[in-house]
Amino acid sequence: MSSLALINELIGMPPNASEHGYQIDAIIEFSHWFMGVLFVGWSAFFIYVLLRFRRSKHPVADHEGVKSAILTHLEFAVVLIEAVLLIGFAIPLWAKRVNSFPEDKDAIIVHAIGQQFNWNFHLPGPDGVFGRRSIELVSNSNSLGLDHNDPAAKDDLIVTGTLHVPKDRAVIIELSSKDVIHNFALPSMRIAQDAIPGSVIPMWFKPIKTGEFEVVCGQLCGLGHYSMKGQLVVDEPAAYQDWLKEQASLAASASAPPAAERPPGEPPVGPTPGTIPPPGAPKTANPSGAPDGKPGEPPQAPSPAATPH
Amino acid sequence: MDASSGLATQPEHPPTPRSGATGDPHHDDHGHDHHELPFWRKYIISTDHKVIGIQYGISGLIFLFFGFSLMMLMRWQLAYPGQTIPVIGNLLERMFGSGAVDKGVMSPEFYNSLGAMHGTIMIFLGIVPIAFAAFGNFVVPLQIGAPDMTYPKINMASYQAFFVGGVIMLISFFVPGGAAKGGWTSYTPLAVISDKGPTYDPFWNGQTLWLVGFIFLITSSLLGAVNFIATIIQLRAKGMTWMRLPFFVWAQFVTAFLLLLAFPPLESAVVMQLMDRVAGTSFFLPSGLVVNGAPLHVSGGGSPLLWQHLFWFLGHPEVYVLILPGMGIVAEVIANNTRKPLWGYKSLVFAALVLGFLSFIVWAHHMWLTGMGSVVSAFFQTTTMIISIPSVIILSAFFISLWGGSIRFNTPMLFATAFLPMFGIGGLTGIPLAFNSADLYLHDTYYVIAHFHYIVAPGTIFAVFAGVYFWFPKATGRRMSEFWGRVHFWPSLICMNVIFLPMFLQGMLGMHRRWYDGGHGWNLAGEKVWGLSGFEWNTPISIAAWTMGLAQIPFIINFFWSIKHGEKVGINPWQATTLEWTAPSPPPHGNFDVTPTVYRGPYEYSLPGRETDFTMQSEPLTDSDRKAYEAAAAAGVH
Amino acid sequence: MNETEEMMPADGHAVPDDHAAHNVAKHVRKYLLVGATLITFTAITVFLSYVNFGTMKANVAVAMLVATFKAALVATIFMHLSNEKRLIYRILVFTAFFVLGLFFLTYLAWYDPVTR
Amino acid sequence: MEIPYTVTARPDTGLWNAKVGIWLFLASEVMLFGGLFSAYVFLRLDADPGLWPHGLLNVPVGTMNTAILIASSVTVVLAWAALKMRRYRAYWWYMLITILCGVIFLVVKLAYEWPQKFDHFGAFIKPDKLEKYEQYLGNHHLAERGLPPRSEISGHLHNKEALNDPNAKEYEIALDPVNADPANPNMDRPHFLYVPPTDKLAAIEKEDVERISSFGPWHSAYFASYFTITGLHGAHVLGGVLIFIYMWLPVSKRLYRQNPEHLANRVEVAGLFWHFVDLVWIFVFPLFYLL
């Protein structure tokens, strides 16, 4: 619906990359039109009045002022439009988000677990069953406490920072958190959801563009919040299979602990102050797939090239 | 646009003329029951509502300025992340320790502290004390013709509680680990586990002090609220019927109710979080937390969302606490400077009441992304939409009030007129946020920051400025300089917009709040919009913010200079109609020489067939008036 | 109690002639009665808590019912809400509304989470 | 300068100032305790079914305290009535009784009920070790009766030093009846009379224990809300008592001489506050002691 997205583009909303995204854009677009009309209308009236009724121009005020019922009409119009936006768009849209999840069979299901300050992804592997996780087992080498004795866990994959998904396939992410509240925000997918410790909350979207997209942590979660960056890579199905294989082989030779691990107690390191390039510094694109915002490593400088158009 | 056009420098002739109506501040002791008091009784522990109001005002302004300074520091980090803070860098390091500022570079913790405390101080130590407590205390009893508040001692206690709370908040900057870092919302579990390192001291740490300070601030607000409501109900002068109350009094009335009923649930939540931090409970800690790779040994069984519900149950009414007094001030100033009655007084009052009522059942619109099902979210989206209607009514009524007026643009009026579109922008941008599908994208981005700053900064703060310039003559008997008022106004207006407009763009790009690096680590912030990339916009914003600081200097000087040296004016310099202008300036202890009686509505400007274009509320009706009112009543106007 | 040993207040007479005082005299027995009722009902609650009404919900409901009844007694008789001024009713109606909202909506929010 | 309507009622509202003030204050109090109670409901709904602690408090004592508070409420109205009828002596006595009731209530709470909880311990067994302690937990029987399993073994901790002694291997707990005879269904029902721990000792290895804690606020969401709400309520009782003491001291007699109605008003206001405190307890008692 790019035909509609005038204001959105004008004020810099990045292109949408998910199936449902255009609906989100549409409602934002509509409300901005609505606001724009109100604003321009009122402002015009406002300026006209200020000029026409300034004391030097209009020395004697009249006691009565406006008598017509325009206000009631205006209110009515505002109510009407808001009602349309609300009942026509907002409510059904949300209902679709949360009530009509795709079937498990035609979706990719991932567990995303937030922690200060990165995202862990737990994939069920070929058998499609998630192995058991329990905090008793959490250790430096096993950040999620995956129970390796559980047969279902044998083929599970744990990846940190970067998640690959295939294009045109619904993705269901079951969100939870190990420590504090995070928020799994995918601006370009027009989707976001809090990751709240103690509860598992599902969200879903269907990517329709390949490319790399940033996962923002949209909830203050501590000193590393600003650098808690995940990466979502949308592949062509073939490339996605390759990635799975690669990860599987990595897991098989699971020696090196996941990059995101740090000994307990040691404070999480954000980018060390001073290493952030000043504005206008040369920008380097992210090496694709490299877990970004990894603690201890300054976040890469931004690159306009990295988000596809 | 002639500035001082409306300014009568000779005393008016009010119904109750008074000899000593010069602005000499030492006259303010013609108390009926006692004489000269020692300084500390008169200004420090006074029970006089005017003194208390002024105490609130000065402390509030200072806190406002302090909160502003915190933000100017943040703006440096956002514009030039990781670069040494010029000039004061080392000073800050010596004040707050190298944990906060290291070699002149601020640390993420310190940035978070600044953010949280900026929000807390601006709202609870800046705007609420000024807009509600200061103006409320000083103006309301005068406007309803009361000798004082119903409970003067409780009034004093309220200020003292506020003062203690403020001091505790300030102290918290200097305890190990620095001030609270969890945002002004103090979301749990983050807030509960913050500072809990090996050197954790259960009391001397930022978050705990924040909670303790809050208990004092809440107590203060509750005492104040009870006092305001009781005063407005019980001490209205003879003839001051409800529908003759100035709109400002109505606004304060509703505000007081919001504080009275919305603050206690937060107080309970604060107590619970305090228990979590010092008594090892886990109201807000679910079972099975793993912090820094080590399991947390608490009983668990708590709920993080519980905090959010209790916080936002206050949080939303609180935002109307921030705006309603502002609207009240603007109403007074507009009516006075358009020289005509407010348009649709009844609907204004009604809208304010509805606004107050509804604001209790919309709070979950701050929690769209906490996993809310379709039923509940539908409910809250609807209420949030409905609540925008009364705001539209109020603002539209103000706009229409301008029509047919004879507008004089003195400084209070400049700020009041600027308030309207600024609040309009802020309010309108609340609408997309109210749809949780749209908020999916906008939540926690700078779009939200811009939304509410447009309301509280160029909105409420401008209203506050308008109020200061407007009632300054009543408090001191002198008025502030018009010229410097303008020098204050125009730069402030421009800077405000240069600061906050670009934040909408940043928000639309997907730049999020509470980002220590100002977005430099993010590709999405590298996108260009209107010539600059998202994070490059930080630079003009910050520069504007600092310029804004400079723009306040004329005000501060003007303010203090005018107290002693401002031009003396009579008791009714603005030729206003409401009761406070019948009392001497500054009013003595007990306010009125003769307790006034009210005969007519609050805004009787430009009544046809009179020599003056304003008719005081306390001016008895003439037969012609009576006829006019009957005719009007018949015609259904007023 | 013996009237003569009563200490006379400034306004001269021991019992002011405004009929309010006489009403008060009438009320005293009522107060004692209500007190007794409240204590009886406390006993009843305790007893009921050992009777199982099937589900936990039912048990809670019963206990809360009795508690509400007692609360109502205190409010209407001891706190004179049975005949108060309209203003106070107004304040309390609002409060009641908001406190119920607090309960009900937090409950709803808990009750209707996103699941699949 | 005189503030009007401090004693006499304002004609159009029919109220004197303090009456308005106290009711506004009580309104905010309702919201305060409303917040706490809604938190209690919220947490209880969140808790896994059946695991919400039950019957851990001392019912007879709680009942007694309830009766005491109610009695004090009665005496407060009587005190006020006495003033209205200008019987200062009676007022003085009723006030005294009220104060005593308040004091007794507080003493019972702080000196008896709370301490009792603080030296009662519960050890939570790790999920994978539950089997090992089946004899104390009786989860098989629970399963048969369709009840959720339990993981806590509670009673008197004999070797408190073991708590923070690294080389102590195990805890010795004199078991509560529930754990002493876990298969017996009427043991896990609350008992009217407080049943002390049995003399049956259990040795529990430290590394099997996930968490051991006394029955203080840190023990569970239940005790957290119990201590917070009763604590806050206790603070209110204390406040009330202090106010009453002030009104009972000779200064009140002076005011009575000048203007008995004024004193009566004050007592009525304080009484309203006291009744509210009573009213809160009327809900606290069943919620925490009985359910």
Ligand code: HEA
């Ligand atoms: C005084 C403060 C104030 C006010 C009045 C408002 C008013 C409104 N707010 Fe705002 N809001 C805040 C302060 C305020 N807000 C704060 C501080 C936050 C962030 C908290 C945090 O997370 O830190 C916030 C956040 C916030 C959110 C959460 C966003 C998020 O975190 O994701 C939402 C969502 O619904 C929202 C909605 C609204 C709505 C619908 C209104 C409505 O009441 C607005 C109604 C007003 C209008 C509709 C304008 C009408 C005017 C006209 C029609 C005339 C126009 C004329 C001209 C322009 C000339 N606000």
Ligand code: HEA
């Ligand atoms: C009333 C509330 C209020 C007010 C007025 C302001 C005012 C301002 N705020 Fe603030 N702000 C918040 C409430 C407020 N803010 C809140 C709640 C947050 C969220 C915090 C969080 O994340 O938890 C926030 C966050 C926030 C951020 C985001 C930080 C982040 O997310 O990382 C930024 C960034 O620029 C910002 C900027 C500003 C600016 C430039 C102003 C300017 O408008 C400042 C203008 C101020 C003045 C002009 C004051 C002038 C004072 C005087 C002149 C006094 C004179 C003194 C005497 C006479 C003695 N604010």
Ligand code: CUA
């Ligand atoms: Cu994780 Cu912010």
Ligand SMILES: [Cu+2]
């Ligand atoms: Cu809100």
